[in-house]
Amino acid sequence: ETGVTQTPRHLVMGMTNKKSLKCEQHLGHNAMYWYKQSAKKPLELMFVYNFKEQTENNSVPSRFSPECPNSSHLFLHLHTLQPEDSALYLCASSQWAFGTGAVYEAFFGQGTRLTVV
Amino acid sequence: AQKITQTQPGMFVQEKEAVTLDCTYDTSDQSYGLFWYKQPSSGEMIFLIYQGSYDEQNATEGRYSLNFQKARKSANLVISASQLGDSAMYFCAMRGLQTGANNLFFGTGTRLTVIP
Numbered sequence: 001e002t003g004v005t006q007t008p009r010h011l012v013m014g015m016t017n018k019k020s021l022k023c024e025q026h027l028g029h030n031a032m033y034w035y036k037q038s039a040k041k042p043l044e045l046m047f048v049y050n051f052k053e054q055t056e057n058n059s060v061p062s063r064f065s066p067e068c069p070n071s072s073h074l075f076l077h078l079h080t081l082q083p084e085d086s087a088l089y090l091c092a093s094s095q096w097a098f099g100t101g102a103v104y105e106a107f108f109g110q111g112t113r114l115t116v117v
Numbered sequence: 118a119q120k121i122t123q124t125q126p127g128m129f130v131q132e133k134e135a136v137t138l139d140c141t142y143d144t145s146d147q148s149y150g151l152f153w154y155k156q157p158s159s160g161e162m163i164f165l166i167y168q169g170s171y172d173e174q175n176a177t178e179g180r181y182s183l184n185f186q187k188a189r190k191s192a193n194l195v196i197s198a199s200q201l202g203d204s205a206m207y208f209c210a211m212r213g214l215q216t217g218a219n220n221l222f223f224g225t226g227t228r229l230t231v232i233p
Contacts, residue, residue: 033221042121043208043223056220088160092221105152106221108162 003027006091006109013081014117021076021112023091031096032074033106034066037088049074050096081116088113119144121209121224129230130199137184138194138227140209146170148214151192152221153183156206165207168192199231 004025013019025032034046048056049068063085065077074091094106120143130136142151153165168176168183176183184193196203209224 040225042225045220045222048220090160090162092162094221105164105167106162107164108154111160113160 003107004091004093004109006089006112008112009110010113010115012115012117013078015081015083017081018077018079020078021089021091021114023074023076023109025072025074025091025093025107027093027107029093029095029107030071031094032068032071033092033094034074034076035090035092037090037111039087043090047076078114081114083116086114086116119146119149119211119213119220119222121211121222123209123224123227125227126225127228127230129232130196130203131232132201133198135195135197136199136229138196138207138209138229140192140194140224142190142192142209142211144190144211144213146213150212150214151183151185152210152212153181153192153194154208154210154223155203156208156226158205162208166194196229201231201233204229204231 007022030051032049036044045058046060047066052068063080067075088111090108090111092106092108095104122141149170151168155163155165166176166178166181166183168185175185180197182195206226206228208226210221212221
């Protein structure tokens, strides 16, 4: 079983639909992230959760709503999206040891390819 | 603020040759970590190598090595003995430790193509 699993792998939705992306990590990490990857742009950090608490929201529109019910699961709820929201959405997890000076790599899922029509 | 710059949109290398992918960074943090990731066409980001800002030795992981020049704020990835399976997008990333934010910032990436 892979470390970070994302479902679905592909999603096509209309602008009036409501859908959710799911991410699950089996690595025992305490931090989870959502990234958006659009063509020819750097990965954009959307949300960060440390110990189930949201610590970062990088000016993401409210049509994206994250949820982290526990340290192993992360959701991204989508509603009334725009065509420009079409992108690859990547979930990641890592250990977060703030104040210890330790830096840990993030492990990524394979992403959800979202197309908004 | 932190910024990662990758100036090479695309690179070609002959199979079995070595290749260097460039990465420069800017940060106000005194303590930070630098990462390289590989993204094949499947989409998954695969962690390759890590360098801490206080590490005196350049990091190495198998065929990957990181040429860390702190004064120049560069962290270039060197891939030795390139293989066809190395063809992918490569991203440089950085995480600062003093800002308190658990963010991982990425560059725009370099697409590497290995030629048989």
